[in-house]
Amino acid sequence: MEYTWNFTSVFAYWNVLAIGLLGTVKLFIICTVLGLGGGLIMGMLRYSKSRWVSYPAMLYVEVFRNTPVLVQIIWFFFALPVLTGIEVSPFLAAILGITLNTIAFSSEVFRGGIQSIEREQWEAGKAIGMSYAQAMRRVILPQALKRMLPPLTSRGIEVFKMSTLASIVAYPEMLQQAKLIASYEFNPIEAYTVVALIFFVVLLPLVQLTYMLERRFGKSDA
Amino acid sequence: MHEWDFAATLADMDLLMLGLWNTLQVFVLALVFGIPLGLGLALGRMSRIPVLSQVCLFLIEFFRTTPPLVQLFWFFFALPILISAQMTPFVASVLTFSIQSSAFFAEIFRGGINSIDKGQWEAAKAIGMTQKSSLRRIILPQAVKRMIPAFAERSIELLKTTTLISTVSYADLMFQANDLASKTFRPLEVYTIVAVMYFFLILVFSQLTILLEYRLAKSGEGTMR
Numbered sequence: 326m327e328y329t330w331n332f333t334s335v336f337a338y339w340n341v342l343a344i345g346l347l348g349t350v351k352l353f354i355i356c357t358v359l360g361l362g363g364g365l366i367m368g369m370l371r372y373s374k375s376r377w378v379s380y381p382a383m384l385y386v387e388v389f390r391n392t393p394v395l396v397q398i399i400w401f402f403f404a405l406p407v408l409t410g411i412e413v414s415p416f417l418a419a420i421l422g423i424t425l426n427t428i429a430f431s432s433e434v435f436r437g438g439i440q441s442i443e444r445e446q447w448e449a450g451k452a453i454g455m456s457y458a459q460a461m462r463r464v465i466l467p468q469a470l471k472r473m474l475p476p477l478t479s480r481g482i483e484v485f486k487m488s489t490l491a492s493i494v495a496y497p498e499m500l501q502q503a504k505l506i507a508s509y510e511f512n513p514i515e516a517y518t519v520v521a522l523i524f525f526v527v528l529l530p531l532v533q534l535t536y537m538l539e540r541r542f543g544k545s546d547a
Numbered sequence: 548m549h550e551w552d553f554a555a556t557l558a559d560m561d562l563l564m565l566g567l568w569n570t571l572q573v574f575v576l577a578l579v580f581g582i583p584l585g586l587g588l589a590l591g592r593m594s595r596i597p598v599l600s601q602v603c604l605f606l607i608e609f610f611r612t613t614p615p616l617v618q619l620f621w622f623f624f625a626l627p628i629l630i631s632a633q634m635t636p637f638v639a640s641v642l643t644f645s646i647q648s649s650a651f652f653a654e655i656f657r658g659g660i661n662s663i664d665k666g667q668w669e670a671a672k673a674i675g676m677t678q679k680s681s682l683r684r685i686i687l688p689q690a691v692k693r694m695i696p697a698f699a700e701r702s703i704e705l706l707k708t709t710t711l712i713s714t715v716s717y718a719d720l721m722f723q724a725n726d727l728a729s730k731t732f733r734p735l736e737v738y739t740i741v742a743v744m745y746f747f748l749i750l751v752f753s754q755l756t757i758l759l760e761y762r763l764a765k766s767g768e769g770t771m772r
Contacts, residue, residue, distance in 0.1 A: 391753065399738060
């Protein structure tokens with residue numbers, strides 16, 4: 326019953342974990358940048374007045390919001406190669422799944438943010454001779470971004486956590502590396518505890534940041 | 548170009564239906580345990596006893612910031628050694644997702660309870676209610692109504708997260724799909740059908756949510772504008 330914890334067997338493999346952390350961070354950066362960038366574009370398409378643009382965008386968002394990320398990653402990994410004949414690496418499958426999912430979720434944040442700006446702002450932009458694109462870029466988005474900052478930060482945190490799913494297609498991120506260590510050293514307790522703690526330590530400051538942003542930008546227009 | 552052939556997959560549809568049933572079992576049990584646990588955590592977090600409040604805060608933050616897959620692995624591979632007990636995939640899944648979602652539910656409860664006007668507490672006190680009975684009879688009934696949309700959203704999130712339990716070999720829909728894909732050599736068809744199944748399952752839930760929000764909006768208690 327009394328279990329002696331032995332963390333040295335995990336720290337002996339610190340380089341294995343470091344590779345995992347690198348893999349996780351790589352996934353996080355690529356998926357966040359592409360996901361939020363794509364989300365902005367998708368959000369604007371969703372907001373478009375032309376039905377030929379807004380309906381397909383809506384279909385995309387609903388499909389990716391209403392299916393689990395894991396199903397998406399596995400679909401890209403196992404099913405897409407059959408369909409296209411192109412080999413899909415674990416890295417690419419994870420990026421595709423997480424990014425496309427993030428685009429769908431963040432596009433709703435962007436759309437909500439853009440819609441929350443009063444109509445008068447558009448009219449004022451028009452009145453001083455701005456085109457639609459100019460008003461969007463110089464009047465609407467700067468104001469909307471401030472309101473969207475807290476939910477977008479939460480999206481980023483979500484992406485960081487989602488990156489663990491890449492372990493299912495054996496991409497060497499942190500969890501996958503911990504699995505490796507656990508199978509070598511028979512120390513699942515320590516290996517998984519360390520990984521959980523690393524995630525906690527990395528993400529806790531980010532979560533605190535979200536709370537701070539929410540207090541500052543949440544409702545007011547400070 | 549690939550020839551689509553759904554025949555092999557459709558022939559084994561009962562395997563997938565069994566998986567769906569197992570998925571729903573874990574989902575419902577995680578809700579049944581997770582919601583009361585979440586209420587407990589929220590009340591602990593708001594308690595005036597500093598130790599209790601700090602412990603609950605830590606638990607909530609810990610389970611919100613660590614990935615669910617790491618938690619599942621911990622409960623499945625590490626916990627049994629620690630307490631030297633057998634752990635089945637089913638128990639590990641229910642345990643993980645009850646605790647994980649309770650951390651999220653706790654924040655919803657806390658937000659909901661905090662959103663109720665302080666005057667309500669004072670009014671209850673004025674007619675001689677204890678703190679406990681005013682919470683149960685005045686505050687919670689009003690708060691829960693406001694929390695329903697957030698609850699529904701979180702539940703849908705939970706339903707999607709249950710796919711992770713396939714990694715500890717619990718025969719949920721995802722696991723059955725992996726099984727069937729390797730048996731039929733038709734991953735494209737199998738995973739496409741499973742994606743469609745999840746899509747409609749979640750769509751039904753989210754439509755119900757919208758309906759509920761609409762009805763709440765009508766009764767003047769909703770969050771919809």
